[in-house]
Amino acid sequence: MINEKMYGLGDEPSAIRELFAYGLARKAEIGAENVFDFSIGNPSVPAPALVGDTMRELLETDPVPLHAYSPAAGLPEAREAVAASIAERYGVRATAAHVYLTAGAAAALAASIAAVTEPGDEVVVIAPYFPEYRTWIEAAGCTIVEVPAAVPAFQPDIEALAAAIGPRTSAVIINTPNNPVGAVYTRESLEALGAMLRAKEAELGRPLYLISDEPYREIAYGAEVPWVPSIYDRTIVCYSYSKALSLPGERIGWVYVSDSAEDGDAVTVAVAGAGRALGYVCAPVLLQRVAARCVNEPSDVAAYAENRALLTEGLSALGYEYVEPDGAFYLWVRALEEDAQAFSDRAKEFELLIVPSDSFGVGGWVRLSYCIARDTIERAMPAFAALKASYAG
Amino acid sequence: MINEKMYGLGDEPSAIRELFAYGLARKAEIGAENVFDFSIGNPSVPAPALVGDTMRELLETDPVPLHAYSPAAGLPEAREAVAASIAERYGVRATAAHVYLTAGAAAALAASIAAVTEPGDEVVVIAPYFPEYRTWIEAAGCTIVEVPAAVPAFQPDIEALAAAIGPRTSAVIINTPNNPVGAVYTRESLEALGAMLRAKEAELGRPLYLISDEPYREIAYGAEVPWVPSIYDRTIVCYSYSKALSLPGERIGWVYVSDSAEDGDAVTVAVAGAGRALGYVCAPVLLQRVAARCVNEPSDVAAYAENRALLTEGLSALGYEYVEPDGAFYLWVRALEEDAQAFSDRAKEFELLIVPSDSFGVGGWVRLSYCIARDTIERAMPAFAALKASYAG
Numbered sequence: 001m002i003n004e005k006m007y008g009l010g011d012e013p014s015a016i017r018e019l020f021a022y023g024l025a026r027k028a029e030i031g032a033e034n035v036f037d038f039s040i041g042n043p044s045v046p047a048p049a050l051v052g053d054t055m056r057e058l059l060e061t062d063p064v065p066l067h068a069y070s071p072a073a074g075l076p077e078a079r080e081a082v083a084a085s086i087a088e089r090y091g092v093r094a095t096a097a098h099v100y101l102t103a104g105a106a107a108a109l110a111a112s113i114a115a116v117t118e119p120g121d122e123v124v125v126i127a128p129y130f131p132e133y134r135t136w137i138e139a140a141g142c143t144i145v146e147v148p149a150a151v152p153a154f155q156p157d158i159e160a161l162a163a164a165i166g167p168r169t170s171a172v173i174i175n176t177p178n179n180p181v182g183a184v185y186t187r188e189s190l191e192a193l194g195a196m197l198r199a200k201e202a203e204l205g206r207p208l209y210l211i212s213d214e215p216y217r218e219i220a221y222g223a224e225v226p227w228v229p230s231i232y233d234r235t236i237v238c239y240s241y242s243k244a245l246s247l248p249g250e251r252i253g254w255v256y257v258s259d260s261a262e263d264g265d266a267v268t269v270a271v272a273g274a275g276r277a278l279g280y281v282c283a284p285v286l287l288q289r290v291a292a293r294c295v296n297e298p299s300d301v302a303a304y305a306e307n308r309a310l311l312t313e314g315l316s317a318l319g320y321e322y323v324e325p326d327g328a329f330y331l332w333v334r335a336l337e338e339d340a341q342a343f344s345d346r347a348k349e350f351e352l353l354i355v356p357s358d359s360f361g362v363g364g365w366v367r368l369s370y371c372i373a374r375d376t377i378e379r380a381m382p383a384f385a386a387l388k389a390s391y392a393g
Numbered sequence: 394m395i396n397e398k399m400y401g402l403g404d405e406p407s408a409i410r411e412l413f414a415y416g417l418a419r420k421a422e423i424g425a426e427n428v429f430d431f432s433i434g435n436p437s438v439p440a441p442a443l444v445g446d447t448m449r450e451l452l453e454t455d456p457v458p459l460h461a462y463s464p465a466a467g468l469p470e471a472r473e474a475v476a477a478s479i480a481e482r483y484g485v486r487a488t489a490a491h492v493y494l495t496a497g498a499a500a501a502l503a504a505s506i507a508a509v510t511e512p513g514d515e516v517v518v519i520a521p522y523f524p525e526y527r528t529w530i531e532a533a534g535c536t537i538v539e540v541p542a543a544v545p546a547f548q549p550d551i552e553a554l555a556a557a558i559g560p561r562t563s564a565v566i567i568n569t570p571n572n573p574v575g576a577v578y579t580r581e582s583l584e585a586l587g588a589m590l591r592a593k594e595a596e597l598g599r600p601l602y603l604i605s606d607e608p609y610r611e612i613a614y615g616a617e618v619p620w621v622p623s624i625y626d627r628t629i630v631c632y633s634y635s636k637a638l639s640l641p642g643e644r645i646g647w648v649y650v651s652d653s654a655e656d657g658d659a660v661t662v663a664v665a666g667a668g669r670a671l672g673y674v675c676a677p678v679l680l681q682r683v684a685a686r687c688v689n690e691p692s693d694v695a696a697y698a699e700n701r702a703l704l705t706e707g708l709s710a711l712g713y714e715y716v717e718p719d720g721a722f723y724l725w726v727r728a729l730e731e732d733a734q735a736f737s738d739r740a741k742e743f744e745l746l747i748v749p750s751d752s753f754g755v756g757g758w759v760r761l762s763y764c765i766a767r768d769t770i771e772r773a774m775p776a777f778a779a780l781k782a783s784y785a786g
Contacts, residue, residue, distance in 0.1 A: 001563070001600065002656065002663045006508050010666030017465070046456040055452055063439040067640045072410070103496055103644070103673070110672025115399050132669075139670040170394070207394065247460045249678030251496070263395065270395045273403030276525075277532040279503025280496070284677040285642030 005138075014131055015359040016040055019344070023353045030351070036380035038368040039353045041179065041329065043246040045300040045371075051245055054293045058286060066289075070282040073272055074101030074254070078292040082254055085295040090227035093259050098268050100275065101283040101291070103251035105215045105240035110136045110278055112236045112255055113171065115270035116209045117142050121170040126156055128332070128360035130179050130213070142170070146361050154183040154323055154332070158192045165200050171209040172197065177216040177225065180360050180367040181332040182325025184223040187231070194232035207234055207263065215240040215253070218299035220327035221308065229258035236267065241291055243329075244299045252287035304329045307370040307377055314381045318388055329371040332357075335364050336391045346390065350383040398531075407524055408752040409433055412737070416746045423744070429773035431761040432746045434572065434722065436639035438693040438764075444638055447686045451679060459682075463675040466665055467494030467647070471685040475647055478688040483620035486652050491661050493668065494676040494684070496644035498608045498633035503529045503671055505629045505648055506564065508663035509602045510535045514563040519549055521725070521753035523572050523606070535563070539754050547576040547716055547725070551585045558593050564602040565590065570609035570618065573753050573760040574725040575718025577616040580624070587625035600627055600656065608633040608646070609721040611692035614701065616719035622651035629660065634684055636722075637692045645680035697722045700763040700770055707774045711781055722764040725750075728757050729784040739783065743776040 019039040027035045058066060073079060079096035086094035102108040109132075113123060119141025125133050127146040137144045147164045150157035161172065174193070176185035185193075197208050212228040212235055229235040240253035257268045282288075311331055315322060321334040333354070335343035340356035340363055347354050347366070357365035370377065412432040420428045451459060466472060472489035479487035495501040502525075510516060512534025518526050520539040530537045540557045543550035554565065567586070569578040578586075590601050605621040605628055622628040633646035650661045675681075704724055708715060714727040726747070728736035733749035733756055740747050740759070750758035763770065 001509075001511065002659050003508055003511055003667070006663040006666035006670060007659060008666060009669045010662035010664070040462070042457075042461045044457060047460055052452050052456060056449065059445050059448055063445060064437065064639065067440055067642050068435045069433070069641045103677070106674045107672040110670075115396055116394075118394065118396055135670055136672060246457065248462045249460050249675060249681075251674065251677050266395050266400060269403035270399040271403070273399035273401060274396070276402045277399060277503075277528055278671045279500040279529060281499045281644065282642060284496070284644050284680065286679075287677065288642075 009135060016355050019353050019355055026351070035351050035353065036376055036383055037353045038370065038372065039355055041369050041371060042248060043243055043371050044373065045246055045303045047246040048294065048297045048300070050294050050297050051247065051290055054290050055286065058289055067285060070285045070288060072276065072282055074099065074283055075285065075288050075292065078288040081292040081295045082256065086256060090230060092227065092230055094256065095259055098257045098259055098264055100255040100268065100271050101288055102253050102255055102275065103280060103283050104242055104253045105213060105238050106132065107251070107275070107278070107280060108238035108240070108253050108255045109133070109211065109213060110139065111271050111274040111280070112211050112238055113137055113142070114140045114274035114277065115267060116236070117170040120168065122166065122168045124161060124164050124169060124172045125361070126161070126174060128180050128357055128362045128365070129173070130175060131359040133173055145169070148362065149181070149183070152323070154178065154181040155185060155189045156193050158196050161193070162196050162200065165204075165208065167204055167206070169208060171211050173211045173213060174228075175213040177220055177327025179216065179328050180330045180357070181323050182328050182330050183323065184220055184225055184326040187224060187226045190226050190228060190231045197232055209267070210235045211238060212236065213238045215243050216328040218244040219301055219304060219329060221301070221305050221325070223326035225327065229260060233258055233260040233262065235261065236271070245294055245297065247287070250284065250287050252283055252291050304371060307372070307374060310374065310377045311368065311370050314377065315384060318381070318385055320384070320388070329369060331368040331370060333366050333368055335366050336388065338364055340364055340366055347387055350387045352380060352383050352387060402528060409748050412746050412748055419744070428744050428746065429769055429776055430746045431763065431765065432748055434636075434762050434764060435641060436636055436764050437766065438639055438696045440639040441687065441690045441693070443687050443690050444640065444683055447683050448679065451682055460678060463678045463681060465669065465675055467492065467676055468678065468681050468685065471681040474685040474688045475649065479649060483623060485620065485623055487649065488652055491650045491652055491657060493648040493661065493664050494681055495646050495648055495668065496673060496676050497635055497646045498606060498631050499525065500644070500668070500671070500673060501631035501633070501646050501648045502526070502604065502606060503532065504664050504667040504673070505604050505631055506530055506535070507533045507667035507670065508660060509629070510563040513561065515559070515561045517554060517557050517562060517565040518754070519554070519567060521573050521750055521755045521758070522566070523568060524752040526566055538562070541755065542574070542576070545716070547571065547574040548578060548582045549586050551589050554586070555589050555593065558601065560597055560599070562601060564604050566604045566606060567621075568606040570613055570720025572609065572721050573723045573750070574716050575721050575723050576716065577613055577618055577719040580617060580619045583619050583621060583624045590625055602660070603628045604631060605629070606631045608636050611637040612694055612697060612722060613720040614694070614698050614718070618720065622653060626651060626653040626655065628654065629664070638687055638690065640680070643677065643680050645676055645684050697764060700765070700767060703767065703770045704761065704763050707770070708777060711774070711778055713777070713781065722762060724761040724763060726759050726761055728759050729781065731757055733757055733759055740780055743780045745773060745776050745780060
């Protein structure tokens with residue numbers, strides 16, 4: 001028989017993807033310039049020139065070794081480049097043996113969750129959260145436990161998190177800079193989180209893993225993005241070049257298990273085992289070579305910073321309420337009615353594609369991706385004004 | 394706590410990978426030319442020129458859309474190219490809606506197994522079999538049921554398979570051309586298998602899926618490689634460009650759910666859902682574009698055919714017993730003692746790296762990969778002679 005759970009996952013595409021697909025159809029219908037698509041997180045700045053240059057250079061080499069299998073954990077030179085970059089940027093000891101190259105952050109998270117949980121365990125997330133966390137947590141046979149972020153800044157609510165952690169808790173997932181709210185967790189927040197987790201480990205007599213999902217690490221607007229393993233030993237960092245190098249479709253990222261974690265060697269082995277069980281043989285090898293070369297290439301944040309200013313100033317002038325974003329390229333805006341789906345549906349009437357907050361685990365908000373063309377934001381402002389006016393009556 | 398099963402999978406690399414790693418170390422020690430490495434299935438012929446040309450051409454286009462996310466099932470043009478190629482080559486109706494692009498055959502198999510099984514089900518394989526089948530079957534919570542192939546030709550043993558199929562059976566996995574034995578399943582074998590499965594479906598009152606793992610489809614030496622969905626409706630083909638286009642490290646392949654399967658639409662949905670649960674977002678997108686362009690590019694089988702002749706003639710002259718291979722690039726050779734591991738270990742003394750059969754689910758044989766340089770085969774012959782002589786005493 002067909003597996004019903006898998007059928008359900010295939011049959012219910014995410015709200016984001018659904019809106020994105022609607023947008024494609026609507027653009028074909030009325031012209032791309034007349035649809036204001038804030039739905040999806042596809043980077044709008046090109047990959048750095050070094051990416052293309054590296055690929056072109058590699059394509060001049062012998063294709064047999066170039067495209068051959070790499071070891072399951074990745075090419076030694078790619079693992080070493082990642083470890084060296086971590087060591088240099090964050091002033092820590094980081095070894096290549098703790099780096100596992102993956103097909104993006106999704107693969108990194110799926111493998112990390114499977115590595116440090118047993119079926120029946122609980123994994124704590126901070127709502128609003130990236131919807132696929134639920135998918136991967138449940139795929140590992142675990143239960144997702146949602147803890148609302150602390151308003152108004154959407155930092156971790158340490159007391160609420162402490163209350164949610166119990167004898168079945170294996171891990172806590174954080175995402176900073178955050179999708180969907182754009183918050184960057186402060187050093188103070190992370191230190192409080194680390195201290196609480198250490199206390200809970202002592203209280204419960206079991207390890208608690210902190211899985212730090214960091215695809216937006218490089219996309220920050222001046223705020224410090226602390227290195228989490230320096231704050232909490234038992235940290236597993238899940239990273240991706242999707243946003244840092246604008247390569248989302250190429251699927252390249254990594255897991256780094258902190259060298260400070262007492263059981264870090266064993267966790268690294270389990271991550272590799274989980275990757276194997278999930279059907280990963282190695283991360284795409286051409287992209288491993290690109291990552292090795294581009295590991296310290298700066299991300300182009302300027303375009304996103306401009307969009308952020310334009311969007312927040314525009315919506316502010318119109319009286320919209322939103323969370324000031326310190327990172328990533330999303331704006332978290334209060335819906336003008338309680339039902340976020342209804343608000344998103346009404347926005348469609350003004351050709352505004354904005355994602356309702358429900359699939360992120362909270363009601364009453366919408367997410368606007370501003371990794372889009374600058375002029376789309378400018379031209380969308382009258383539509384946002386009209387949307388607001390439609391609620392004034 | 395660390396998941397023990399995942400730790401175990403990470404801690405016990407496959408016998409193949411282990412021997413491959415030994416080979417790398419040994420080559421560094423005594424010189425690459427003095428080690429005869431028949432361990433791993435890394436293609437030895439270069440990717441067709443069209444692969445590199447296509448990549449170079451793509452790299453001249455706008456990098457933002459080039460590297461953007463594709464839909465989860467793949468770029469429409471890639472899915473359509475695969476479906477059109479299937480329709481044309483095998484004279485069947487094949488729709489793009491039933492094609493799901495994957496990160497190679499491993500991802501295709503992991504998703505297909507998860508899609509058509511429930512935990513507790515049984516999946517039947519034909520021994521000897523690719524060792525990772527066990528990993529993916531057990532990852533789906535199922536039990537592997539091994540049925541020995543019919544000797545001496547290593548075709549499916551229809552009666553034994555029928556006896557192994559019961560009320561908990563969800564699927565049968567076949568692999569033709571076969572790794573490790575090089576057998577190509579004949580039309581007669583496949584028709585008998587199809588008829589038996591249809592009878593079992595009627596008897597048990599449940600669907601039985603035939604998962605056809607076909608990374609070696611293009612590597613055949615004259616034998617017909619029948620299109621399995623034309624013989625059995627409820628077939629799921631798992632394909633890879635790893636061998637066909639010599640791109641094993643790049644991770645690109647597909648699942649095709651037969652358009653003739655009564656529940657094919659639903660199975661396709663479940664495969665996509667399983668891919669999502671396993672952490673796949675989309676197959677590497679640059680490679681999707683390459684596959685779309687190269688879908689009908691012929692594989693370079695001539696080099697493997699030469700190696701096959703050289704190796705079989707050489708071993709034949711020395712009195713080794715082996716299965717005449719009709720496809721793939723492996724030779725299945727009878728070990729000169731019952732304990733295949735001991736035989737493989739003794740071969741190492743002659744710098745011959747050959748994989749013992751145990752991890753393939755049978756004892757008493759070894760697998761020789763002949764996707765290697767021609768002169769390695771030539772120079773290995775005295776070592777094979779000495780290995781044989783060492784058993785003569």
